[in-house]
Amino acid sequence: MASASCRPRPDMRRRALLGGMLAAPRLARAEARAVRVVNAYAAGGTADIVCRLLFRSLAERTGRAYVVENRPGAAGTIAAAMVARAPPDGETLLYDATAFAVNPALFGPKLPYSAREDFLPVYLSLVTPNTIIATDRFPPRGVRALIEAAKAAPGRIDAGTTGIGSAQHITLALFNAMAGVEINHVVYRDAPTLRNDVAAGRVDLQVSNVPGTVTLLAGGKVRALAHTGLAPVAVLPGVEAVAETLPGFETFEWNGVFLPAGTPEGIRQSLNQALNAIAAEPAVAARVAAMGGIAWPNAPAEFAQFLDRQYALHARVVRSANIRID
Incomplete structure (x- = not known):
């Protein structure tokens, strides 16, 4: 799904850029109030883990408090609507993920804010492929076998x-379209219930992301059938890419930081430089890599271009798969 420009730069360029950003000026500390970081997702998930990792390190680096406030619900729109109404003074941030770029197509005019007009993209903090996880009781052992099984029993395999409209739903919809199959989408209210049902064999497949999959595999009872990246995933050795069977297939989940529109550009640039420097710190970089996350230096303009591609891509998938929230 992502173009080559969405993926990390070569290591040599990455090291050079990171080295420069480590010297970026720190944000001003003087008598500053705590910054409110509104996280659109629940505690304990990938977005929450990465958000807290970055802003805890940023607080240590700058001496300013960053308070993460989880406000999940309605595909991230509750948190985004709160930040859209916040004063543009740099004291309220939004930490959001892939759904931010899906929601304009999913909700249309019902969306209580404009994703493009009410926010300033600051920093793309994480990209990670999605995954297809299978219960050990599910016979297919690869993408080709999964497609054959789905064609032999249309509408009888559940995922x-x-x-x-989540990144994982988008992945399933695109897989169905490109493979010419009909795998049922089963929506769960929470991740623990879904994980339990997959482990118990009550549902055949789960579409997840790499960090969530690493955690699940540690508990046994499930296996990673495939990932949706274009390159091998280090933390999932031996797991095939969907693209090996369906050329060009790529989906991923991302996380990013936003400010309310109207925030002074100097605040946005300073925050971007500080977050780039934090991501380059060895302990932070190692933690993200261990989760299966990919991060690289990026400026607000690059993140904005990335989002433009995401808006267009998800609009096409939502429209072609007729994905709706009733």
């Missing part, structure tokens, strides 16, 4: 996700 669970935790949300309509």
Whole structure:
């Protein structure tokens, strides 16, 4: 799904850029109030883990408090609507993920804010492929075998996700379209229930992301059938890419930081430089890599271009798969 420009730069360029950003000026500390970081997702998930990792390190680096406030619900729109109404003074941030770029197509005019006009993209903090996880009781052992099984029993294989219009739902819809199959989408209210049902064999498949999959595999009872990246995933050795069977297939989940529109450009640029420097710190970079996350230096303009591609891509998938929230 992502173009080559969405993926990390070569290591040599990455090291050079990171080295420069480590010297970026720190944000001003003087008598500053705590910054409110509104996270659109629940505690304990990938977005929450990465958000807290970054802003805890940023607080240590700058001496300013960053308070993460989880406000999940309605595919991230509750948190985004709150930040859209916040004063543009740099003291309220939004930490959001892939659904931010899906929601304009999913909700249309019902969306209580404009994703493009009410926010300033600051920093793309994480990209990670999605995955297809299978219960050990599910016979297919690869993508080709999965497609053959789905064609032999249309509408009889179930795949669970935790949300309509989520990155994982988009992955399933695109897989159905490109493979010419009909795998059922089963929506769960929460990740623990879905994980339990997959482990118990009550649902055949789960569409997840790499960090969530690493955690699940540690508990046994499930296996990673495939990932949706274009390159091998280090933390999932031996797991094939969907693209090996369906050329060009790529989906991923991302996380990013936003400010309310109207925030002074100097605040946005300073925050971007500080977050780039934090991501380059060895302890932070190692933690993200261990989760299966990919991060690289990026400026607000690059993140904005990335989002433009995401808006267009998800609009096409939502429209072609007729994905709706009733």
